[in-house]
Amino acid sequence: MSEQKTMTFEEQIKRLEAIVAALEKGDVQLADSLALFEEGTKLIAACSRELDQAEQRVVQLVKGADGAPQELPFDVPEG
Numbered sequence: 001m002s003e004q005k006t007m008t009f010e011e012q013i014k015r016l017e018a019i020v021a022a023l024e025k026g027d028v029q030l031a032d033s034l035a036l037f038e039e040g041t042k043l044i045a046a047c048s049r050e051l052d053q054a055e056q057r058v059v060q061l062v063k064g065a066d067g068a069p070q071e072l073p074f075d076v077p078e079g
Contacts, residue, residue, distance in 0.1 A: 009050050012043050019043075 019040045064070045
């Protein structure tokens with residue numbers, strides 16, 4: 001788990017993608033598949049925590065003048 005702490009969010013996502021690709025390919029030994037699955041679940045938990053923390057920061061940044069949170073639409077630019 002200490003390796004996951006040193007990985008950036010983006011690196012964790014790339015590693016998850018590699019794990020999924022390896023498991024989907026289907027030629028990994030059972031023991032290795034289980035190890036990859038375990039690593040993947042730990043990475044998912046770590047990414048989820050980071051996303052939760054980011055969401056909390058966004059909520060704090062989007063407070064109205066009276067201190068009450070404001071709900072603003074999240075528009076993703078097209079293109």
